Amino acid sequence: MAALLLLPLMLSIFLINAHPPPLNTLSHHQQQQQLLLRFKAAVSINGTSLPDWSPLHHFCNWTGVTCHSNSHSVRAINLNQMSLDGTISPVLRNLSSLRSLDLSQNNLTGTIPPQLGQLPNLRILWLNGNQLQGTISPELGNLSSLRSLYLFDNFLAGTIPPQFGQLLNLRALWLGNNTLQGTIPRQLGQLPHLRILRLGYNQLQGTIPPVLSACRSLYFLSLFYNQLNGSIPPELSLLTSLNILYLEFNSLTGTIPSSLANLSSIVELSLDGNELYGPIPSSLGNLSTLTYLTLGENHLEGSIPPELGMLTHLENLSFFANNLSGTIPSSLTNLSNLNCLDLCQNQIGGHIPWEIGTKLSNLVYLSLWGNQLSGNIPNSLGNCSRLEVLFLNKNELGGTVPMELGRLNLLSRLRLHTNQLVSDSSNTLAFLTALTNCSHLQIIDIGGSHFTGILPPSIGQLSSNLYYLGLQDGMISGSIPQQIVNLTNLTFLDLGYNLFSGNIPSGFKRFRELERLSLGGNELEGSIPSEIGQLQRLGLLDLSYNQLSGKIPDSLCSSQQLRYLYLHYNKLSGNIPVSLEGCQKLELLDLSYNKLRGRIPREVIASLKDLAFYLNLSWNSLEGSLPKEMSKIIMAQAIDISGNKLSGVIPNSLGNCIALESLNLSHNGFEGPIPGSLSTLKKSPRNGSFFQ
Template structure:
């Protein structure tokens, strides 16, 4: 049997220590007889079409370190007998049809490094016993039906690098204890029902690369402590109820000039009412997306914004901006989409817009622009969408549209 496909045996006693039947197009249910393979260290049944429940007999495999069953059709609950797998390091039951609560016995797997339970139908609270998993590096419970608060005991998992709880129904505030996760690289809590402030303690997570809190009910100001996340690449806080003081430069945006790796800032659909600071030009040279649409931002667009020459997308639509378009737009040679519609911007469109050769969408409608659409727009071979409400001659407009590849 040690020569059979998917089986690996020990060298001396010729006992089965690994069973790997990944992507074998297997169907049916798991035989409880698997529980008799008491020397088993690794069990992989990933990417098959197995169904039925996970048998209690697997709790006999006390030497198991890797248990991976993702992408099957398993139903039922997580059997409490799995608490006996005291040296288990990797548990992956993701992308199945498992339901019920996450059993508190999960906290007895104290050697666990990776826990993947995403894309199931788990409900109820995140058990506080999860705080016992002191070796945990990855925790992914996303896309379930979990409710209740994010248990503060998660803050004791000081080795955690990935925390993904998005697309659940979690309530309450983001616990300040999360700031104790100094090794955290990814925090994904989007599409829940979280409320309250973003804790200042997140600034302690200096290794953070991705912070995604969008589509919650978060309020208060954006903490300037986010400027301590010197390795962060993406900050996504859109679709919340965040605010700022009106008529002063956005403090958190000034703080983010410390973040030299920053690529995305998405803050649309909040209640921000400050002004864009001149220091916006000192944001990361790697910044490609800057999205502040649908807020209440006032004042002018700072001239310094043209220093962000790697921008591909700028969205400041539906704010209260005034003044004129900054000169030097030709520096945005990587621009793919520019949306300034729904403001009070005056003046005209400069000819240099025609040098933004990658531009695919230009939206400047519902402003106070005047004059003609520059003929240089006809050189924008990537342009697909052009929305301009301004006083122009029909002949001039047709000349532009004839040259644009739509």
């Protein structure tokens, strides 16, 4: 019986939804309800969104709807993160009492209806985090009551409407992460109450309008990742309420205005990635509230001003990739709150201040690589208990690696390579043993110095998180410790160009994550362990310039990922295994200067379709004819099969190797004429001739 009584009501609801009556025939209450239902129909294509938006409930109780207590007119719609799809209906223009519309973080598409500009009381319009396209309608400039406009994180194109200069009550304008073009309208300088202007991650061009300095209430100005040019307007120094100024990654030129020192409230200043030149103004040392100062990737020159040592609230100081010279001012060690110091890729010389670790104990990130620093690594760095990243590589640092680094329990990345560091008197690389206390270590890159002695067995006790170990280009001798195979999470292992001797340790199959293995340039003996072929992720294998003997293992190409195989300058013998045809992703294969014999396997050559660099089989004892499949290596830049015992004719089809810059078939027993097809191959930029 109850179901029968509800039937007429349900039927009437269905008819209203299916055939909505004209709004002018409805009461104010019914109009509000109908407008919301029409809006829902547009933003809920799948029909699952906003399930309680139904005539069965009063619309003022619907999810996200707020009404005026007296008139029951819709005052606010807040549907943030409600999985809405579809489009925004222009019917919202009829909700004349609407003060706040938040449809952010949904999946809305289509354009922003220009009719929204007809909402006289709208104060908040947040449409950010959708997939809206098209241009921003100039009609939005009619929203005279608007205080906050968020359209960021969409796909909006076109220009910023100059009509936005009419939004005299606007406090926040955020249009970032779109594809907006054109210039920044100078009319924005007419907004007396504007506090937030965020236009980053667009394609804006032209200069920064000096008239923005008229927005004296501005405290957040972000214009980063655009294509802005010209100089930084000195007038910006009039924005004494400014807390945040982000201008990084544009094409700004000229010098840094010294007048920026007048930004008495500035907390974060970022000018990275521009074309700025000249010195760093010493007046920046007066910005006593500054916590974040980044000027990297410019053309700044001269010395680092000692006055910056007065910025006692500074937490991040980054001047990387400039042309700075001089020394590191000792006054920087007064910045006790500093957690990031990045001065890499400059021309800074002198010593690292010895007290750096004592006074800057809060450092988390220290990057001084790519300079001309000399002297020793300060022992005091062991006091930086929060340090996670230490990059001192590519300098002229000498002495030993401080044992105190073993106290850095949070250290995850250590790069000291390409210096003049030496081993201690014990010749055991004892600092590696100290680093076994650093349980978070992921990267140890210390090659390219003057380390001597043997690798300690304790290397196998390094962090289980270690994935990168670089000890290349030194004078480390002795055998490779068997314990090294305990580092089972390594993806990169480079022990190349040292004085290691003995056999390659067994157990390499435990390196299941290994992608690059470089042992070349040592004095290793014995055979190549067949278990290396079980490294399924191996993309590069370099065993060149050793004394390895025996056959090339058939298992070597069990790894389907192998792209670079260097076995040259060894004493390998036997035939080239046909199983190498399994290395179908090879881009480079070098087996030269060994004792290989027999024919060149046609199957192997036919599989080298991705070979993009070179094939080198020279100076072995290979015999027979040149496989016609050689013509299928069409992308190789060089082929060298000289110094063998090959015979027969040179295949005319070699002319198909259109990318060849060098072809060396000399010191063989080929007969007959040089194929005419080779005359079409391009000449090498190295020697003017491709053929020997």
